[in-house]
Amino acid sequence: MKNIVKPYGDTLNDGKVQLSFALPTSNDARGKEAARILILSMGFEDAEITCMRDLGEGFTHFIAYGATSASVDLSKIKVKIVETPVMDMTETDRFIEENIGRKLTVVGACIESDAHTVGIDAIMNMKGYSGRFGLERYHQFNAVNMGAQVPSEELLAKARELNADAILVSQVVTQKNIHVQNLTRLIELAEAEGLRDKMLFICGGPRLSHELAIELGYDAGFGTGSYATDVGSYIAITIANKK
């Protein structure tokens, strides 16, 4: 059955959308008209410019509202998501003990040029993030966090040496799609070295989704709002199912 929805401002199907953008135009009536026409040409109706701010260097900031006639049919939506249920730390530890019967080894790193460890640390470090302990704290994970700027080769060598069950890769910097290049490089190397099917390949970062991860050849991807509990449960259940 069709289920058509539109953005909601304060009345069903009013289609109201908030917009904020800069244009290389002057901060005057001419610039305002340019912004209005631009919004209309995006397919919005009744564009209303509510604020104009001079940004200097010939740029102006516009804040605007528009009403869209576009809609979406929820009954047709299909997304790829990580479908394993999420368990807390104790449940995951018990699950591994009962269903796998040995500790799982996870090697993680922030690879190549990326120097930002915040993502990998949130998932792996003892402390974790936002009240969820990291994988190091789990009894049934042997978690090895290699830190930042780790060359793909070194990550794979470590995973081979430790006979890892899963590799966790974090990518925070996404300028010019560097994260896609880095992740592709890792997976290609893993394939060349015959490691791809020996362990789970999981990536994460603020601009990553499960869908993108699958597209890049990974087993799973975790975006913003993912915690050690999500990643830990996924690894445990997937490996148990593979047995």
Added chain:
Amino acid sequence: MLKLVLDNSLVSRARDAAAKITGDLKWLFESQSSVTIERTVLRLMGIDGATEDGKPLPNVVIDHLQEKSALFSGAAIRIGNAMLKHGLSAQEVAEKVAAGELDLSAVPAAEPQKLYELLGKLSDEMLAHIRSQRENRDSFFEKYGARRQPAIYVIVATGNIYEDATQARAAAYNGADVIAVIRSTAQSLLDYVPYGATTVGFGGTYATQENFRIMRKALDEVSEELGRYISLTNYASGLCMPEIAAMGAIERLDLMLNDAMYGILFRDINPKRTLLDQYFARMINAFAGIEIQTGEDNYLTTSDAVEKAYTVTASQLLNESFALLSGVKLNKMGLGHAYEIDPEMEDSFSYELAHALLTRTLFPDAPVKYMPPTKFASGNIFKTHLMDAMFNFVGQLTNQGVQLLGMMTEAIHTPHLVDRSLAIENAEYIFKAVKNLGDNLELKPDSFVNNRANSVLSEATVFLEKVAKDGMFSAMANGEFADIRRPETGGKGLDGVFQRDENYYNPFMEKMKEELGI
């Protein structure tokens, strides 16, 4: 301003321990040198440029000397000998080495008097230039007025220096006082400084002398238009610390991020190498009147900001002590700290206030650098904007030196033009709204804020005393800092450190030491 009542005996114990820790490393500063220190000497002698395949001439010459085992007395003497023998300039000597036409190890030693006269003249010329840049800065501030406090500091990070210049001018127009040009990710691990203007990079573009020049020119123009001196900053950190400091001194940068501890812990650079490099880099900064900035905020992004608050205080005290050894004045020490406590925590604001006041109280003369929320910034830009406002509130209330503005899109991308402008609007509104509020308030002696500040100080003191007992290097090897183990012989760049011989001579270091009174 709000006043803390600190336990003064703790303050002096902590400072004594820090002085002991840094003092125990004097042997390193007095007996060793490194490839980047020697490349700095070459740059200060006027050697610049690169070979066709992009290798900088200072690297060509130092690699040549290292290969010939001819670096132990320092590069200056070797270049001086060749200049006298062949009647060439320092630059011409370097070009001949690059062309394979000159073996510096085969040049006979010149008559000492002539050699030292030549090196004296060359170093006087460059130091006079750096001194004149310092005076230029002073006269700009005199003409346009002193920097506001807290100063508004924003970053540009387009990856293209020309685009960066446009964004920097717009930021200045919107109210920024300090512009930081973010470097390309991983430049800290390059053992050379790229040459020329650059329009590429990830998360920023390279620190090069030409890029410094382009940005300085753009900011000088906009300073004149606005009648406000806009300061420029970059990063003298990583494997080329003193070289970048020298480039900044030559091109009149005003601030420099300069923190060996950061490189050791978070970039895995060898401790000996980078502490040694920092010693000379800070001396150059001190001589050039450049404000150094340190990276204590990183302790909080990698660990819990409440539990590990004391590591910030400890690192600040160590950085102060290291800076004093290099002749940096107290009013040029931009020690760092950050607003990074989990916003879900009850009374997080009171903790932040206590930590911020502790820094200001311990270092009353320092233009402390206060860093914004990053760890708990999220894709919810509206919430992040609100957290930035609370951060700005603490910044003004405690009168921080430099407020590094948070961006509402911190967790998403390098700042868009609009993001930066909104961040400045946020800060200017808050700064104005609570401008003199602090003068009306006082803390109860038994208040949470006062007690918390003292307990952080006490933890920092105990920690520093332990490090003083164990020694800096073994403390690092044992993971005492940020839970990261960094052995004395591990990390990147140790092969670039060497023991000086008895003839070692670095004319710049000698003269700067003399002028700085160290």
